[in-house]
Amino acid sequence: MRWGPVARRWALALILAPVIARADAFERISPEDAGYSSEKLQGLKAFLQASGSDSLLLLHDGKVFFEWGDIHRKLLVHSIRKALLSGLYGHLALSRDLDLSQTLDQLGVDDEPLRLSPAEKLATVQDVLQSRSGVYHPSAAESEGMSQRRPERGSHPAGTFFYYNNWDFNVAGAVFEQWAGRRLYDVFNEAIAQPLGMLDYHHRIGALEGPADVPTAEDDGFYQFERSQSRFPAYHFRLSAHDLALYGQLMLAEGAWKGRQLVSADWIRRSTQPRSVVQAEYGLAYGMLWDVVVPARAGEKPAFFHTGVDVHLLAVYPERKLVMVHRVNTDGPYKFNEGDLYQVIRQVHGARGP
Template sequence: MTLNSIRVGLLASALLLIGCNEPGYPEHLQVQRIDQSDLQALLIAPKESAGALPTVIVLGGSDGGLGGAQATAQALAEEGIAALAVGYFGLPNLPETLNSIPLEYFDAALNYIDTSTQLSRNQCQQVPVMGSSRGAELALLLGANSSDYGPVMAIAPSSHVWGAVGDTQASAWTRNGQPLTFVPRHSNPDYSAQRFIGRGYFQQDLQHADAVAARIDVNSIQAEVLLFAGADDQLWPADEMAQTIQAQLATVGPAARVTSIIYPAAGHAIAPGLPKNLTEVTLGNSQTIVLGGRPDANAAAQEDILRRAVNAIKNPICYDSTASFDDHKLDELEQFLQTSGTSSMVLMRAGEVVFEYGDIHEKHTIHSIRKAMLNSLYGIYVERGIIDLDATLAELGIDDSIPLTATEKTATVRQLLKSRSGIYLPSAATAQSMLAGMPPRGEFEPGEQYIYNNWDFNVAGAIFEKLTGESIYTAFYREIAKPLGMQDFKGSYTTIDEDTDISQLEVDGFYQYEPELSKFPAYHFRMSAYDMALYGQLYENFGVWNGQRILSREWIEQSTTSYSLTNRYMDFGYGMLWNVINPNEQRPEPAFFHTGIGIHMLGVYPSSDLVFVHRVHTETDYHFDQQNLYSIIGQVFGALETRHSNEPADTDK
């Protein structure tokens, strides 16, 4: 072995020196060392659990053993997750160095999870995998080569396969007995440097044409991918490689599949559980390996990574990249639409229209789907700290033509969004069917009962405008329509009265006042099917558009969590301004939608990579049987060659 090879080995072993000895663990965690002929691992999990725990495989970096992996596993276990830290070299029955590690070795970890009563795959029938540095490279390779892994979480990731440690002519990994193509070393690292910075050498090697063949085939990953990198990573250019992966994934499938977070002042050692001050490591020969980052930035990155990882593990998004549409069945659907009274319809995937019918750019009223449009504005302004969801109507100075009682004034903004305010008063744009389902005033206190109630929604709109100081339509255009590139919504609006001919309007929205009922207007949107589909795509992307975050993922998940059971037979619920299709044994993945007068619909089906918009031109004379909508939904999912059972029926008006 050459001097350079020795120094490469020292560099690798120095990467995650901290935690190489098993520490003591808190009493509330159970720790089990797994020492088998086919698996070397450490299981860390909460002691108190009812049933199988959400489970993740954790992979350390160039230490190969259980040092860095066990630190991250413990951090995850503290969050209620069973974490299986898997060693892959430098342990009994394993190779001594990172050299020709078979990807098939990790099948034993899957088998261990599958045969345990305590551990479990997620609802996508996958096992989450998290790796750091070379472990991130490994996690991406596992996801690219097997559908058993997901979500794939890569910390300080690599977009390419690199060579073995200590042998520049060998691959670090094999599959089916064959070495994986790796990036050849063209640079000449100065391993004698007192302060070694590796970043530039990796950048040089990535510039060579022969590096292309070593790129990890991330397009094959059938799961969500989360990438975390420090912009000040001095060991290798993890931030640049994360961007390469994100750009590669953007060419296939929905943008929601990849989340890439670059932490500006963080370095290489940002895996949860690692010491926050691990910005460099000094070897026994007094040489310093520079990892980069500031301790405070590393700490903030670790905290954010842990939060995002826990959420992804506990709430996975299921994807089926093989699902496609049967063209013949879509032709049959189009023939049905010609006789149904449908004015326009869009099916969208990854921001692209895959099926359209009618004039998808004609604007007209979307009715109750306006509530879903308000949801995004609330999400943005809650995150900015301008709106407090737990503020009461009394605190906000909200009262109506019919004065609110003291109890009614205790209702919060959050309860309005959930339609659980307990306030049953007349309101603008309220259908007779809605009034007929209204309980007597005072029967339920705020928060006690879900009642779909336009008073709640109209007041939610008024509160938004009061706290932000601007029109809903102006804010929606600036914050949503313009960033998404909506073609037809421009933010213009007016106020109508009972004599207004709505069919003659050209605006994008209008306020409907009915002062004899309430002083709060309904805020109606006029949108095209295409723009509505873009809006649904934003939610399928979990708030990301063209690499920019518009809505927080947390807000979308909070809004599309079911707080009220609205249809026991279909197992539908209501979140915050969205109807929710609850996951169950027949449909393990959730979805969400909103309808308008039972015949307009915007549906978002993340597991099917599908946004569905159906329109009827209700500003003119129209004839459409509501039962036709159910038939259309069935035909859409029937046209999917891999079918998903998330078809909603309509209970909203």
């Protein structure tokens, strides 16, 4: 059978359609061009395969020099949601001064079924963003381990003690929506996802009314309510490695993208300063909605990152112009663990040339 020119063009379009749909704005370069060893990174691929990773994406100065797995598979980001919220606050900071000294009492923040005490209402927005509110109220999306480790109510005054607290993070989302006057998902879509050109985020937002509810795989985000614990929902995101890397690159570029300032550079610097030392022996601290690596030398910019259930990772290393994104399919059973993630990070850094 002989095809005419029109038929040939249609056939070619059908063949190329999947490729075109997966095209992205990232330029590809060799590991050597980024200062890494191809041979060592080849060994990393074998480890990713054996350990049960879903994808790994490495960028140097905005250019991909390593990719493995399905970088367009949309997965729950878990606690990386907090780092996404930080960017939303940073976007809001472009148009207004954020008074982080405002207290929960001034903002009219209270909870139910258990109410906040007058002392708890003295916590400021900055305390909440730093997870130092001193409010140890049950919360939505709180794991069993977090619930067991939660300090007693009233045991620490506001601003005096760091505890990785989902109540704080959920309230941070509610305060953002109060200040913005809109759903945080709508702001994320219009102010960050669309300008960055995210390919796999389609702004389909749902809501769960209890811990037994299961989100659909099509949801790009959803509120998780557990009203028997708290009136404040957790706000979850589902993003691909590709789209999460775009966000990481935006953070590396101090909020600037194609001539536009999407997130305040000052906010990114402020939120990624070490404020609460978490593991002094490893130089790990917490800033505002970001984990921070305390710089080894004066004058260096701190690296900052966030993990999700100890297997997902978004990490930004400004001194190396490096963005690292690792994903695992945690929608079902998985074998990848925290130790495997440490091994991935070590192998990436170990593949760096002299």
